[in-house]
Amino acid sequence: MPPHKPYALVTYRSEVSAQRGHALNGRQLQCGDQIVTLYLSYVNTVDSELWGCVDFPPGLVLVEEFVSPEEEALLLDAIDWTSHDENVTVQKVLKHRRVKHFGYEFRYDNNNVDKDKPLPGGLPQVCVPVLERCVRDRHTEVMPDQLTVNQYQSGQGIPPHVDTHSAFEDLILSLSLGAKTVMDFRHPEGRSVAVVLPERSLLVMKGESRYLWTHGITPRKFDVVPACDPKSPAAVTSDLSNHSNLTLSRRGTRTSLTFRKVRRTPCDCGYPSACDSQQPTAPPSPPSLPRSQTDACRLEAEFVHRVYEEIACHFSSTRHSPWPRVCHFLSSLEPGSILADVGCGNGKYLGVNPEVIAVGCDRSSALVQICSERGFQAFVSDALNVPLRSDTCDACISIAVIHHLSTQKRRQAVVEELVRLLRPGGRALIYVWAVEQEYNKQKSKYLKETRQQGPTGDSTDHSNQESKSLTGNATDAHNPAQDLSGNATDGTKVHRETESPAKLSVHTNRTAFNSQDLLVPWHFKGGGRGGCNQGSGGDEQGEQGSKNTLDLHTEAQAPVPNTAPSQVFHRYYHVFQKGELEELCVRVRGVTIQRSYHDQGNWCVILEKTGDR
Ligand SMILES: O=C(O)CCC(=O)C(=O)O
Ligand SMILES: [Fe+2]
Ligand SMILES: [Zn+2]
Numbered sequence: 001m002p003p004h005k006p007y008a009l010v011t012y013r014s015e016v017s018a019q020r021g022h023a024l025n026g027r028q029l030q031c032g033d034q035i036v037t038l039y040l041s042y043v044n045t046v047d048s049e050l051w052g053c054v055d056f057p058p059g060l061v062l063v064e065e066f067v068s069p070e071e072e073a074l075l076l077d078a079i080d081w082t083s084h085d086e087n088v089t090v091q092k093v094l095k096h097r098r099v100k101h102f103g104y105e106f107r108y109d110n111n112n113v114d115k116d117k118p119l120p121g122g123l124p125q126v127c128v129p130v131l132e133r134c135v136r137d138r139h140t141e142v143m144p145d146q147l148t149v150n151q152y153q154s155g156q157g158i159p160p161h162v163d164t165h166s167a168f169e170d171l172i173l174s175l176s177l178g179a180k181t182v183m184d185f186r187h188p189e190g191r192s193v194a195v196v197l198p199e200r201s202l203l204v205m206k207g208e209s210r211y212l213w214t215h216g217i218t219p220r221k222f223d224v225v226p227a228c229d230p231k232s233p234a235a236v237t238s239d240l241s242n243h244s245n246l247t248l249s250r251r252g253t254r255t256s257l258t259f260r261k262v263r264r265t266p267c268d269c270g271y272p273s274a275c276d277s278q279q280p281t282a283p284p285s286p287p288s289l290p291r292s293q294t295d296a297c298r299l300e301a302e303f304v305h306r307v308y309e310e311i312a313c314h315f316s317s318t319r320h321s322p323w324p325r326v327c328h329f330l331s332s333l334e335p336g337s338i339l340a341d342v343g344c345g346n347g348k349y350l351g352v353n354p355e356v357i358a359v360g361c362d363r364s365s366a367l368v369q370i371c372s373e374r375g376f377q378a379f380v381s382d383a384l385n386v387p388l389r390s391d392t393c394d395a396c397i398s399i400a401v402i403h404h405l406s407t408q409k410r411r412q413a414v415v416e417e418l419v420r421l422l423r424p425g426g427r428a429l430i431y432v433w434a435v436e437q438e439y440n441k442q443k444s445k446y447l448k449e450t451r452q453q454g455p456t457g458d459s460t461d462h463s464n465q466e467s468k469s470l471t472g473n474a475t476d477a478h479n480p481a482q483d484l485s486g487n488a489t490d491g492t493k494v495h496r497e498t499e500s501p502a503k504l505s506v507h508t509n510r511t512a513f514n515s516q517d518l519l520v521p522w523h524f525k526g527g528g529r530g531g532c533n534q535g536s537g538g539d540e541q542g543e544q545g546s547k548n549t550l551d552l553h554t555e556a557q558a559p560v561p562n563t564a565p566s567q568v569f570h571r572y573y574h575v576f577q578k579g580e581l582e583e584l585c586v587r588v589r590g591v592t593i594q595r596s597y598h599d600q601g602n603w604c605v606i607l608e609k610t611g612d613r
Pocket of ligand 2: 162215
């Protein structure tokens with residue numbers, strides 16, 4: 001129901017249900033103290049703006065007041081947190097909540113259930129009427145046989161995750177008791193929907209919303225929810241982004257009952273990218289250049305985002321010296337300027353000019369954690385969708401970020417996002433890694449570094465170290481840019497549908513590039529996630545880092561790879577040719593290029609927002 005509109009839009013999944021719905025035409029309904037007559041009319045298409053406010057992830061349904069306040073009290077009473085009878089249930093205190101399992105234990109170490117080890121107590125009797133109602137109201141056809149009770153105190157939450165496909169059947173039912181909360185759903189491409197779950201409501205997750213979207217509850221003490229007429233609680237279930245009238249809601253203690261059916265055969269859902277049953281068992285073949293947005297998101301998730309999350313501390317330990325020309329830009333800002341560092345990494349630029357108000361964002365929560373431990377303001381965000389208001393920043397910097405986007409369209413979209421943030425007259429400084437590591441007969445500092453040979457002849461982790469420049473790599477004079485294979489002049493590989501896309505080659509550190517799109521190895525030193533648990537080469541950040549992400553990784557969807565010392569990670573890069581960054585920027589409206597230059601193996605531009613967009 002769009003806010004302030006006297007109508008609702010309904011789609012039916014089947015003709016049968018549409019026919020049933022048709023019977024409502026002309027019916028009078030009692031709504032609070034009002035009588036409302038319902039008239040049906042048909043629309044061929046639905047304006048997406050209108051849909052915006054009711055656009056739950058496909059397959060997600062919320063049923064309000066599914067249990068009465070009396071039933072709610074009964075259910076809450078029935079969950080005994082004081083007993084620890086391991087023969088009946090399994091109970092755990094997790095970092096951000098406590099849980100209790102019935103029917104089968106859900107194990108957070110392997111994110112699965114022991115299907116041969118049912119818990120003797122089965123599901124509590126008190127749940128039976130609720131489950132029968134779920135069947136009667138056709139929310140489910142099968143009786144769940146597993147129940148996880150989560151209890152969240154105010155300020156607690158659950159990291160974003162997809163319930164393991166191979167563990168449970170399609171349908172997931174979650175009953176909210178005691179207090180309302182907001183659950184965040186996120187599509188792998190970045191779209192997200194915040195869904196208010198009122199107390200006593202039933203959330204039904206099916207299909208795409210269950211298999212592809214992550215769900216999670218951000219640990220916090222207050223939620224922003226639509227301010228609603230208490231007589232029409234339905235309004236609170238809409239996507240928040242379309243509400244003009246918002247208010248704060250204090251969180252109380254919420255207990256949720258999540259009912260699931262243990263899966264007995266491998267999952268064959270239509271979402272193989274998110275499906276653990278459908279992962280190839282053979283070693284994965286090297287990735288290819290993306291052909292679609294979805295491919296690009298996947299490539300970046302695996303070969304950029306995941307890698308930075310894993311190597312965060314080790315990476316941070318090699319990133320201490322700010323580059324002089326970036327510092328020069330930062331020092332040129334007026335006192336009191338607002339600066340956004342999009343892709344701020346460990347925050348090494350956030351404190352360069354103490355006279356400006358600097359805020360950073362990065363895709364890696366482990367790097368953001370490092371920033372906050374250093375006392376900087378930073379938040380987790382994708383460079384494509386920065387949650388800052390338009391026209392607010394006096395300056396933006398994006399240092400060594402855009403080369404991690406795997407299509408030209410996405411690289412341009414980052415520039416557009418930076419320009420969106422700028423006020424008219426504001427300036428953005430962008431650095432990307434250059435193909436040309438030797439420029440004007442000068443080798444980049446990186447190139448000049450001696451390459452250390454390990455016993456096997458591999459480059460050692462020394463190749464990870466920055467040398468006052470980016471983690472630059474070399475192009476030698478015999479392998480000039482125009483020899484780069486298969487690249488269109490705009491720097492994007494174009495593939496016809498019939499061709500199979502080229503595999504990305506793995507770059508050898510400190511040698512010439514043989515492609516503009518490549519994987520650059522990171523030789524990981526140090527144990528534990530992020531490389532924070534062991535010393536990593538005189539690293540002042542060596543003890544810090546991953547604690548905030550631990551919960552997420554030990555519970556979440558992806559199997560946790562073993563981060564053994566000397567592991568090699570691969571990061572995707574698109575290295576820019578001379579002129580390519582400028583070409584990208586001139587496509588963006590409302591901005592002029594003030595300067596462009598080559599700096600130690602990087603292409604750099606300073607843009608100014610003109611204001612006419
Ligand atoms: O608290 C909830 O509603 C969700 C719990 C959940 O997602 C889970 O246990 O997998
Ligand atoms: Fe879940
Ligand atoms: Zn699946």
